[in-house]
Amino acid sequence: MDIYKSVIGGDKRAIARFISLIEQRSEEAINLLKKIHSRTGNAIIIGITGPPGGGKSSIVNQLAKKLRSKNKKVGIIAIDPSSPFSGGALLGDRIRMQELTMDEGVFIRSMGTRGALGGLSKASYDSAKVLDASGMDFIIIETVGVGQSEVDIVKLADIVVLVQVPGLGDDVQAIKAGIMEIGDIFVVNKADKEGAERLVKEIEMTLDLNPNKNEFRPPVIKTVATTGEGIDDLFVNITRVWEHFVKFDIIRKRRLARAKQELIDIVKENYFDDFFQRYSEKIQDMAEQIYQRKMDPYSASEIIIQDIRKVFFN
Amino acid sequence: MIAKKIRVLIAKPGLDGHDRGAKVIARALRDAGMEVVYTGLRQTPEQIVEAAIQEDVDVIGLSILSGAHNFLFPRVMELLKERGVDDILVIGGGIIPDEDIPGLKEVGIAEVFTPWTPTSKIVEFITSNVNK
Numbered sequence: 001m002d003i004y005k006s007v008i009g010g011d012k013r014a015i016a017r018f019i020s021l022i023e024q025r026s027e028e029a030i031n032l033l034k035k036i037h038s039r040t041g042n043a044i045i046i047g048i049t050g051p052p053g054g055g056k057s058s059i060v061n062q063l064a065k066k067l068r069s070k071n072k073k074v075g076i077i078a079i080d081p082s083s084p085f086s087g088g089a090l091l092g093d094r095i096r097m098q099e100l101t102m103d104e105g106v107f108i109r110s111m112g113t114r115g116a117l118g119g120l121s122k123a124s125y126d127s128a129k130v131l132d133a134s135g136m137d138f139i140i141i142e143t144v145g146v147g148q149s150e151v152d153i154v155k156l157a158d159i160v161v162l163v164q165v166p167g168l169g170d171d172v173q174a175i176k177a178g179i180m181e182i183g184d185i186f187v188v189n190k191a192d193k194e195g196a197e198r199l200v201k202e203i204e205m206t207l208d209l210n211p212n213k214n215e216f217r218p219p220v221i222k223t224v225a226t227t228g229e230g231i232d233d234l235f236v237n238i239t240r241v242w243e244h245f246v247k248f249d250i251i252r253k254r255r256l257a258r259a260k261q262e263l264i265d266i267v268k269e270n271y272f273d274d275f276f277q278r279y280s281e282k283i284q285d286m287a288e289q290i291y292q293r294k295m296d297p298y299s300a301s302e303i304i305i306q307d308i309r310k311v312f313f314n
Numbered sequence: 315m316i317a318k319k320i321r322v323l324i325a326k327p328g329l330d331g332h333d334r335g336a337k338v339i340a341r342a343l344r345d346a347g348m349e350v351v352y353t354g355l356r357q358t359p360e361q362i363v364e365a366a367i368q369e370d371v372d373v374i375g376l377s378i379l380s381g382a383h384n385f386l387f388p389r390v391m392e393l394l395k396e397r398g399v400d401d402i403l404v405i406g407g408g409i410i411p412d413e414d415i416p417g418l419k420e421v422g423i424a425e426v427f428t429p430w431t432p433t434s435k436i437v438e439f440i441t442s443n444v445n446k
Contacts, residue, residue: 016367086347
């Protein structure tokens with residue numbers, strides 16, 4: 001199978017295989033990623049994040065159905081946590097997406113976090129590119145159930161949808177830093193439950209306090225994902241926010257920042273590893289001295305950095 | 315390059331609504347370090363095969379209690395063949411009479427695990443038979 005050609009042609013088996021190669025961090029994956037790069041950047045990437053059991057998968061399911069009714073092709077990456085003990089994972093997001101399985105225009109991939117702590121998996125970034133190159137119009141990334149500070153989704157998505165549910169805390173939760181700052185659209189799901197109206201008001205109040213609210217104020221939408229209530233409203237708002245972000249150059253800035261961050265990460269990952277390999281003996285030796293209080297870690301690091309400078313900038 | 319993790323699709327074909335067994339197996343495989351995709355109840359063979367392809371799994375585990383295994387298991391094998399998939403290990407489990415097992419193996423089900431099988435035996439079977 002020529003994976004490159006098949007992926008460009010939208011072949012699902014090829015897409016699936018390519019993503020597996022990315023998860024294994026194989027040389028072949030990197031060569032393929034180089035080849036597809038010029039064909040990416042066309043899909044709109046939507047991140048769906050929020051607490052466990054908040055209805056993210058159900059919202060993804062409904063939103064994907066809505067996009068399909070507009071004849072848009074949808075790629076979905078759904079992430080669940082990997083065990084820090086066994087490394088295994090139970091990936092259950094598909095349960096809420098059963099009706100999408102047989103749809104020609106939908107591709108769903110479940111992923112374990114495999115040690116990543118920001119709500120995504122390492123492979124999710126490059127896997128989104130595969131879906132993009134395969135001709136998907138929209139890519140939906142569903143993060144793991146998050147708490148307060150897993151905000152990596154901002155590094156990958158064009159638009160972040162933050163799902164909240166009533167009953168999880170008081171109004172101070174809404175003004176805390178972290179997750180509440182990353183929503184481009186707020187969804188109050190399970191809006192038929194008690195406390196939904198109050199949660200909407202608390203979020204609105206938080207948004208009112210935002211000093212930049214005149215530039216862009218995230219919409220707050222009520223949904224009941226199990227019935228599909230509010231999904232039309234969500235879709236309309238995604239379109240609106242997208243248009244606003246394009247018009248005010250926000251998408252370009254976000255994507256440029258993403259490209260920069262990615263380049264830095266790749267260099268770090270590949271070349272810092274080389275450095276550490278090169279200095280592994282010295283580091284071991286220094287660690288011993290630091291442990292015995294014969295040396296402090298800051299002075300030790302200066303010695304290594306000076307040495308690196310000598311090698312690279314002499 | 316890092317070692318490939320074993321990925322398993324646990325699926326419940328047919329109409330019975332009992333998935334405690336499937337969940338117990340899913341949990342055991344998770345604890346053995348595998349990535350387990352659970353797709354939920356009442357899956358058609360078509361849905362199972364499509365999900366297995368998109369998830370690029372190494373193993374499909376079919377759990378069934380309704381008695382329709384002699385129709386549904388061979389149908390899954392048939393669809394895999396139609397799609398040209400020959401590298402997925404397919405195993406079955408549930409309430410399956412002993413006399414039906416040889417026939418299921420004949421169509422390509424690698425092993426059938428009936429009640430009281432220790433989960434460790436299933437883990438062992440997968441790790442020693444999966445395509446590496």
